Amino acid sequence: MIQEKKSKKGAAAGLILAAVLLILVVVLENLSALLGNAVPSFLLPTSQLFVVLKKGAVYSLVAVSMNLLNGFTGLFSLGQAGFMLLGAYTYAILTVPMSAKETVYYLYGGSAVPFSLPDLFGGADTPSGLILGVALAILLGGCVAALFAFLIGLPVLRLKSDYLAIATLGFAEIIRAVFQWQPLGPITNGANMITQIPTFNNFNITDANGTVILRLSTFFPFLVAILCIAIIVMLINSSYGRAFKAIREDEIAAEAMGINLAKHKMLSFCISSFFAGVGGALFAMFVNNAQAKVYTSTMTYEILLIVVIGGIGSISGSCIATFLYVACSEWWLRFLDNTMQFSSPSAPERTTFIVVFAVVVVLAAALLIWRERRGRGVFWKQALVALLAVALLAWITWFALSGQTKVPLLRTGFRMVVFSVIIMIVVLFFRRGMLGDKELTDILFSRRKAVGKEAAQ
Amino acid sequence: MELLISTLLFGISVGGQYALIAIGYTMVYGILRLINFAHGDVFMVAGLIGIYSTSLLTALLSNIMGAEAAAMAAVPLSLLLVLVLTVALGFCIERVAYKPLRSAPRMSVMISAIGVSYLLQNTATYITAAQPTNYPPLPFLGDTVEIAGTSIKWVVLVTPFLVLALVIVLTQLINHTKIGMAMRAVAKDFETSQLMGIKINSVISMTFVIGSALAAVGSMLYFTTYPTIVPTSGAMPGLKAFVAAVFGGIGSIPGAVIGAFLIGICENFVKILPFEGATTFVDAFTFALLIIILVFKPTGLFGEKATDKV
Incomplete structure (x- = not known):
């Protein structure tokens, strides 16, 4: 009864928070157009703020997907960058416009994929083509990642803790090598990047002259990320989620309770990879290209550190930590890279x-x-x-x-040194991260929960 | 034929260099059950120390003696310095980043290791200003020699013998000295060995000291063969050495050495496979091998049979 009430309250709070966030993002991005030059410089469309918001939305989705696996199921996987790569490449391959295929794939004399999803629905310039094509490509990106996760999960998920970590890390490296392989060039463009794909900026609404009326380029990644994170949260609160947590706490006990270990581990692995793939597709949109050499193990480590800072096993912690992390590395600590005189x-x-x-x-x-x-x-x-x-x-x-x-x-590179020292301090002194394994709602409503507990007694 | 011989020689030599790193992994894993992700970066830092100490010592000594004599004397001195500083680095990393987490879950220690690796790479980027730096040519080891019609650096020929000598010394140390016995005891049972009066902190420090010293020797050999150092130079050899350790059965030193030699040789033969873009798969091959071993024989070639490992 109390559990149900709490989750209802949490759901309502989450829904309101999501709506407020989305509205806030739209307003923030269009403030400069509404007020002209009166806005402070950090609200201009070229400001670093929007880079942080976009990248933060993308990374928070990936971080939450990693948290689902590492924090809630207790499977320590380091393959996130590999699944992101799969999502990014699927998205990019399927959305390069027909007109641009010749120039993008000029080394291989055109692409082996004779269609482009946005073009099938009327081209990336029309709303229907853009929305349907991009949404479908992102979904397929997630599906491809999930499919590969299933295939790799069959042998690998039998391994435990650090062996699983190193095997998934190795898998990510293999994927990266395969996508750079020359004979696959007509599909993956070899080691070169796939460019000219629809990006977040395509979602800005323009008038006939091409001037932007309404900016939605930050709204889009937020929308997708919030939708996906909401699905993950619902999954975690479902019976599957409870099974995942039981596996995390004690595999043998979970098995004795009748939980099918292999099935649930595979489910968690595939779902996590699906959302990592979606995150990868979004990341390709964010950086305007797909290139295999970006998705190295360093990227996985980055996301792992975000999850650790936020608290392993806390969704809201991961989200908050992502935005802090991205803001620090892209914006607030930037000054450390320049000499100060x-x-x-x-x-x-x-x-x-x-x-x-x-x-x-x-x-x-x-x-x-x-x-x-x-x-x-x-x-x-x-x-x-x-x-x-x-x-x-x-x-x-x-x-x-x-x-x-x-x-x-102070010179180039000092930012990252300071940054990694901060991370080491977090790892050594605040091992449980910012929120531990609690959620923001738990902390905000903690007093009422305590009252409820007393009443239950 | 010439190609095959030179490939084999290169493979053996690279394998030997991996072996020196792999011993550090396998010993640390044997005792702490920790994949020391920072070990590859310690190896890279050893390379950087070699570069900076050589140029610094050459400059210092040329004030005292002639330029030529200074260059001659600087190299052995700097190699000594590399050894000392790398050992100090490994010791400090253990004391600062791993010791406080001794009672924490294993995952926390591994994350701490990833954090240290991140810190070392970023610091290296800062110090080198993200420019690739070149390892100083070592006398004798860097010279070339004609063998079977191909010219090869001496280091390629010397490496396997040096590695074998070091491994023999190490096995003697582990099997016939007091500290070696303590190491074996700690690896067998962490808690009981504490009850038996073994100071585990000093044993663990000793493990890190040995591992770092071998990584320093490995860095001298490896960077003489591949002289360019970038901050991520350590990551890939580190991971491959870890794969070698798993291949040989983690915790077993002879296993790690044999695994490293096999991986080095196989990897160099993958490079010359007659299909397009074979070099792309050099790294991928190692990891494919890893997954296959983990699935079919998780204990590796010489690993102890223990059900709780995988």
Whole structure:
């Protein structure tokens, strides 16, 4: 009874949240057109904000699909990039317009696929051709990924933990090699990228002159991602989801309870791969091309780290972590890649930098020391953190007093170093991620849940 | 015929280099049950240390002696430095990234290893400014020699013997010394060996020290053969060495060595297969082999029979 009530409340909250998000995205993207030049620069269509939103939507879908497998079924798979590649290539191969086939496949004298899905429904310029063609291609991308997942799952899913991880990682590498194979060129375009496919920008509504009336390029990935994540959430709350969780907790006990291990593992693997394939198709739309060498194991690691940061076993955690991760790597930490030169020792920017740096160091150190307050033998850990913080503070004091105007160390690549240090801190100190295995709704409604528990007793 | 001989020689040599990395994987897995994803990157960092220490030492020493003598003296000194620094790196990684997670689930430790790998690669990208760097030519090992009508670097011929010598030393160490006995005990039963008074932390550190030292030697040989280093250079040899370790039966050192030699040879023969685009499949072949082994003989060639492994 309580369970049912809770899930109903969660569903309602999720529905409202999704609707609000979609409306917000549309409004945000069209604000600059409505208000003219009065909007702040980060709302202009060229702003990094929209890159973050689009990539975040795509990655959150992939992260949630990985979480379904790793967090809810307890199968540690590292093949996500391979399934994304399958989705991306299926999408790209099926949607290259007939008119562009000659130029895209010029090395192989045209494509071996004699049709293009958007063209079948009237071309990518018409709404019906675009929506039907793209939707069908994305679906097929997911299906191809799921089919390959089924084939590879037959032998591989018998393996456990790290063996499964390394086998799926190997499978992703094999797929990547096959798609770069020259004799398959007429289909996959060899090692070259497939371009000229319909992208998110095709969904912007234009008038007869070609000027954009309504921007929907961010709305589209959000719509698809929200739909897919909603399906995954419903799956997790169904009896299948409970079976997945039972397998995660204890395989032998789950089997004893009458859960068919092989069937459920395969189901989870195929569904996860389906959505990874859909995510791959969206990713191809996001980067405007499909190219095998992008989908390396580094990409899988990236998504795995997102899942870990959000909390293994938490859907909302994965989504939030994705947007934070993408925003940090694409936008907020960008400044670390450029040299920073202040105009004078007394420039207000320099003071701001020093204050912000000091505050961040103090807060981070306080947080880490507070985290580690319990347990045996953590004193040296706290001491180490304190020592590092003091060293950094000493450096910033020296920097403030010496009157230097150039910040050292900042150049291309520093962003990723800082970023990976942050990730290591999360992995070592916040092992359970941001939300652990709870959902956002659990945390928001936690007080009422406690009351409900008391009433039940 | 010449092609076959040179392919075989190259295969044996690359196999030997994989073997040196694979030992690090197999020992760590044997004791901690952890796929140390950062091991391949430690190997890459060892290569970078070699590059930077050689140029630094050459510059330093040329102040003291003549330029030629400095170049002569810099290389052996820098190789020593590579060994010391790589061992220090491996030791620190274990202490900072794996030791705090000793009681955590295995997945957390593996994620930590992936995080370390990410950190090492990104730091390498930052330091090299994303430019490929070239390994300094080592004297003697980098020189070429004529064999059966093909010219081959000495390193190709020296590698298998060096690897065999190191493996013999290592097996002696493991079978006939106190620390070796401790390692075997910890690998057999983590908790009981603790009860028996074995300091597992020092045993684990020792494992990482040996693994990193062998990876450092491997990096000297490997990068003399393939001198260009990019931040991702370590990832693929690392994964292949891991496959070799699984192939030989993970936890078994002779198994890892034989597996590595087999993979090195097979991989080089795949390269010269007479069909179009065979080189695309060099990496894919290794992983296909991995999946086949895992499915049909998960314990590998020499692995112990244990039902809980796979």
